[in-house]
Amino acid sequence: MKYSEYIKQIEIDSLWSGRRHIVWNLDRKVNILSGINGVGKSTILNKVIRGLSAGGEFPSHMLKGVRLTVEPEDARWIRYDVIRSFDRPLLNLDAVGKLNTALTDLTTELDLQIFFLQRKYLDYQVNIGNRIIASLQSGEADAALQAQQISAPKTTFQNLIDDLFSQTGKKIVRTENEIRFSQIGETLTPYQLSSGxxxxxxxxxxxxxxxxxxYVLFMDEPEVSLHIDWQQRLIDLILTLNPNVQIILTTHSPAVIMNGWADCVTEVSDITD
Known part of the structure; x- marks a missing residue:
């Protein structure tokens, strides 16, 4: 499977009922789609996302009239994630209960996302742990430095979260395998956090x-629950954790672009024929 590094262009034959031809040439790093309510920002993202298979295969799974140009051009797979903004109540609590009878804290969509991310976080830690062991056993002169570099992103993540949550006194418990927080002597689960x-x-x-x-990170108005200071830092935080990500997001917030990202904003009208 040959994976693309980023999307170069999104083309959509018709956004609604045979009208509005979209051609959007993308930046390697940051792409911000703006426009008034109802102009089609979320529709553009949703058409692309619906056209990708769960594993990111294309073009065989692409919807009719939706085309992607990627780098390298012969790649046929995309690593991608989708972030949406609204912390809505879960509609089917019985289905959640079947995952684990102890999951009484899962009441919103964000809670469910956190639950599945916890599983991925455990897998991630096993993966980097194995790589650290392999590095230390390699006998290379710089093995200790390599091991430190392997664990650096996790440490960066923990430091960023501690900094963001510092005003409420929350800190990640670094001795736990799952995400837990300490606050004034009390241990909190992620499900006890605020929506933001x-x-x-x-x-x-x-x-x-x-x-x-x-990989490509699609985000549809991710700023909705975030304080304005966090909105301003959002793009920089993401790129700090992974300089190889390509961000494609929609937003209504001027704060998201305040830290030097104004040149990355595209109006829907600018990419519409």
């Missing part, structure tokens, strides 16, 4: 477990 804290945790944990591979 959960949203930021979901975003950064999603980025971390991709293990710095090239």
């Amino acid at each position: 804290e959960k949203q930021m945790l979901v975003i950064l944990l999603t980025v971390l477990v991709e293990d710095q591979q090239p």
Whole structure:
């Protein structure tokens, strides 16, 4: 399977009912789609996402009238993740209960995302642990340095979360395999966080477990639950955790672009024929 490093162009024959031809040439790093309500920002993202298989295969799974140009051009797979903004109540709590009878804390969609990310986080730790052991057993002169570099993204993630949550006194418990927080002597689960804290945790944990591979992160208005300071830092935080990610997001918030990302904004009208 040959994976693409990023998407170069999105083309959509018709956004709605045979109208609005979309051609969007993308930046390697950051792409921000803007426009008034109802103009089609989320529709563009959703058409692309629906056209990708669960494993990221294309073009055989692409919807009719949706085409992607990628780098390298002969790649036929994309690593990608999707972040959405709304912390809605879970509609089918019985189905959640079947996952584990102890999961009484799962009441919203963000809670469910965190639950599955916890599983990926455990797998990620096993993976980097095995790589660290292999590095230390290699006998190479710089084996200790290599081991430190392998574990650096996880440490960076923990430091970023501690910094973001510092005003409420929350810190990640670093001796736990799953995500837990300490606050004034009390241990908290991620499901006890505020909506904004959960949203930021979901975003950064999603980025971390991709293990710095090239991949595409689709985000539909990720700023909704975030404080304005976190909105301003969002893109920089993501790129700090994984410099190889390509960000494609929609937003209504000027704060998201305040840290030097104004040149990465595209209006829907600018890519519409």
